[in-house]
Amino acid sequence: MMDCVPAPIQTSKQSSPFDTVLEGNPEADQDVAAQETSLASPSSVMSVNSLESDEEDVRIPEPTTKTGLKILFLSSDTGGGHRASAESLAAQFERLFPGSTYALLDTVEKDGVYPYNTLVSAYKHLGARPQQWKLFYNVTNTRAFETIADVHLKVMCERATRRRIMSYNPDVVVSVHPLMTGVPCLACDNITKQTGINLPMFTVVTDLGSAHCAWFANGVEKMFVASNQIRNLAKTRGHVPDDKLAQYGLPIRHDFAVQAELMGDRMSVEGRAHQLKIRTDLGLPNLERKTALVMGGGDGFGSLSDIVDALYVEFFSRGIDANIIVVCGRNEELKNSLEKRDWDTVLEQYRMVKETGGRGLKSSNFTGGLTSLSADYCTMGMHGDQGAVGCLSGDVTQTLRRILSSGSMGLESALSLPTTTMPNTQVSPPSSPTISNGRSSPLASSTAANEKTVANEDMTPTKAGTTIQLDQVPPMGSPTPDQLVESDTSAASFEVLRFDEAATPGNVTVIGLGFVTRMAEYMVAADVLVSKAGPGTIAEAASLSLPVMLTSFLPGQEEGNVDYVIDGKFGAFCSDTDPLGIAEEVSAWMLDDEKLATLSKAAKSNGNPNAAAEIVQAIGDRALKWKKINRGELDSEISSQTR
Structure with missing residues (x-):
C-alpha cells in the first residue's frame, strides 16, 4: 500500500534550437522541464x-x-x-x-x-x-x-x-x-x-x-x-x-494540439480510453488509479517535498488509490529522496503532529492557521491598490476576501469556517473550497457503509447543527451572526473530523521524474495538476482540459495568473506554505468525479491548443x-x- 517506484524510462535530454544555458533560473527549471524539445x-x-x-x-x-x-x-x-x-x-x-x-x-x-x-x-x-x-x-x-x-x-x-x-x-x-x-x-x-x-x-x-x-x-x-x-x-x-x-x-508546443485532438472530451468514454492508452505508453503502474501530476522545478526542495508528503498522507488516509507523478527537473536531490523515502515514517510523523494539534507534516508549516494566511498575503500584497501607478488595479479588502473565500473565490463565500456538529448529527461542508486556509474541508464521517451525505453548496454549517445561506455571511469587518460566533473553532473540535481516516487505506505510488520531454502525454495521463502559477504551464493544462491546483506565484508577474484560473473556474489556489491544505482540496476533487468533470469542462473552455x-x-x-x-x-x- 506504500511504495515508490523508479521513474519510467525517459528519452535523453534533447537539444533546443535556441541553446542558451538556463542553469540556475528558478522559473526556467520548471518551464523547460515542461516544454523542452x-x-x-x-x-x-x-x-x-x-x-x-x-x-x-x-x-x-x-x-x-x-x-x-x-x-x-x-x-x-x-x-x-x-x-x-x-x-x-x-x-x-x-x-x-x-x-x-x-x-x-x-x-x-x-x-x-x-x-x-x-x-x-x-x-x-x-x-x-x-x-x-x-x-x-x-x-x-x-x-x-x-x-x-x-x-x-x-x-x-x-x-x-x-x-x-x-x-x-x-x-x-x-x-x-x-x-x-x-x-x-x-x-x-x-x-x-x-x-x-x-x-x-x-x-x-x-x-x-x-x-x-x-x-x-x-x-x-x-x-x-x-x-x-x-x-x-x-x-x-x-x-x-x-x-x-x-x-x-x-x-x-504542437504536442498539446495533437494530444487534445486525440483525446477529445477528457471525461468521455473515448477520452478515458485515450488516457489509459497514454498511461500504458508511459509505463505507469496501476492504470486505473487517479493520478496527480506535481510540478515544482525551481521552487526548491522543501515546499515541493512537503506537498508530495501531504498528498501521500491524504490519499492514504482517505482511501484514495492514486499515483503521484513528481516532475523534479534539475532537482536531483528531491528525485533521489523520493525514491528512498520511508512512507511509513512520513505517516507516523503526520500522526504525531496531528495528536499535538498541528496542521501537517511539519508543525512549523502549519501553526498559523487562518490568521497567518491572511498575514502572509497581506505581506505579499497580491495586487494592492495599484490603480494609480501600475498596470493592474484592485481593492485590498476584496483581494483578501478572495483569498479567504471558498467556491469560486468570489465575494459570495468570503468566509470559510470549520464544520462542527451536535451529537448524532452529520453535516458535510460545502464542496471544493477554492482557497484552503488550514480550517476548511474537514473530513465528514459516514454513518453507514457506502452511504454518502451531500451538503447544500449554498449553506454553511453551524455549531447548532443548523445552516445559514452563504449570502448571509457578512462582509469583512461587519458584526458576525450569533450562530457563527457560537461555533467551536478550536483545533480539537474539528481535527477529530478532519483526520477521520477511511476504513481501508489508499494504495499510493510516488513516481519521481527528472526532465520530461513528453509533458503533453503526462498531462493527459493526469487527473489533476499541482503547480506554480506559470502562464505556460496553465495554458498547457487548459489545452488538455486538466484541472489545476496552484501553489505559488511570483508577486506582480504571476498574480494575475491565479485570478485567470479562479475566474475561469478550472482550478484553485492554496499556498505552498500549507501543504496539507493543498492535499485536502486535491483529495476532495479526486473523490468527486462530478467536480472533476466540471473543472475539466471549464479548463477546456479556457484553453486553445x-x-x-x-x-x-x-x-x-x-x-x-x-x-x-x-x-x-x-x-x-x-x-x-x-x-
Missing part, C-alpha cells in the same frame, strides 16, 4: 550566443522555398516561458511555412546598457527571492519608471539595436519579451525608412492574467494577447488600438505580403492597406 536541426538555426563580434556573419540562412520566411525572435532567458514560446512559434513556422529559417537574439544583453544588460543574472537572483522581486517589479511597473526607461533605452541603445537586427537580415521580427518591444520597434521603423524595405515587427505577449507595462509598446504591426485581461491592459495602459490586437491564446499555429498563420501571411511588396510583386497601394 527539439524543433529543428542546429544547421538551420542560429543561437543567441552565435554573435561574437560585429564582423561575424550572422545573417539568417535564406529560405529553401518561396513560402519560407526569415524570422528573428527577440527574447531573453529571464524564465523559461519566453524561450518556450519562441520555440513553439518557430516549430509552427516550419510546419505552416516550410523552408523557413530563424534565429533568437537578446538585444538587451548584446546592445543594452547598465543595468538592463544584467537582466539575466539579476533575474536568477530575484526569482529566488519573491519579496525582492515584488519590490523590483512594482517599482519598474510604474508610469514614471516606464517613461524614464523608455527614453533612456531608445537614446542609448536604438542605433546599436538597429545595426544588430540588420546584421541578421530578417523578413520579420517577433518579440516574446517585454524589454524587447519599444527599442526594437523603433529600430525596425528606422530600418524601413533607411533602406526602403519594410520590416514588420510583431509582439506576442507571453502572460495570461497580468503583465508588465513594458509589453505594450505601440507601433508594432500586430500585438497578440492570450486573454481578455491582457487585452484590456494593452488598451488602457499601452493605448494599443483594437485593430492592432489579436487574441488567440498563449503559444504552446492551436494558439501557436493561429498566431504564426497570422504573422506569416502578413510577412509574406510585405516580402512580396518589397520585391515589387504587389502593387504599392496594397502596402498602405497592409499597414
